[in-house]
Amino acid sequence: MRPARHLRARMSEASLLHVMAAHSPLSAILAEEAGFDGVWASGFELSALYGLADMSLISMTQHLDMLRAIAGRTTLPIIADIDTGYGNAINVIHAISEYERAGASAVVIEDKTFPKVTSLAADGRQELLRVEEFQGKIEAAVTTRRNPDFLVIARTEALIAGLGEAEALRRARAYVEAGADMILIHSKKKNPSEIESFSRAWNGPVPLVIVPNAYPDLDAERVKALGNVRMMIYGNYGIRAAATAMQQAFRRIIADGGVQNVHKDILPVEEIFRLQKMREVKAAEARFLR
16 A cells, blocks of 8 residues: 555544654665654654754755655655745645655644744744635645655644744635634643543544653643544654664763773664665675676
């Protein structure tokens, strides 16, 4: 089954899908081995990988290159984080064509102005588009997709911008009218009260997506009890876990004056060979190189 169709099917079969952020093919391989239902081709994680702020500094070309590489190494559906769609509705038309061709099964487009500032930044500039303009972006995305299973997920940042639940609901309803398949509702409160309240108030015909980065206590059982959330995206845990491990290992090496202590606490090189499919490559070499 093709990944986009598989994603649609899994949404109808499972009460909640778990999607892990990826910033590289290796992180996508690890997410698939861990048992996640999909990978989130994260703009934040790719920005961090480049050592850049998540402020629309990574180009669509850079993001697409990463997504194509991920698609070549995982069978999981890929949900692409395309921020604001790289411009207006005309840019969205181009983006949808490119992301669908690159192997994405879904895109998430947010209703901020371009260039955006990452949602969780303290005192970050959080400016939203007019509802009608963002509806045009969603309509453009829906009209452009060639595969009807390809999901267009509209993300409203009304709670992030401090505009309140009523405005978030108004925007979400308008985006569904424009054709959105799902609504991603985001919050930066340190507890899940805004998300749970929005979910209880949401009576729209499409399910919700959440990203529990700021409110990690909202676990799967609580989410399932809400009844209308179908996808949890773990939006920055891959890059944070990788940075944590590298930071600790690098500092230990300097402190110890060598790798004699850290060596035993990290994966053996043989495990990296396995992830790289070294055995399969060597077998092919033996068979075909004469």
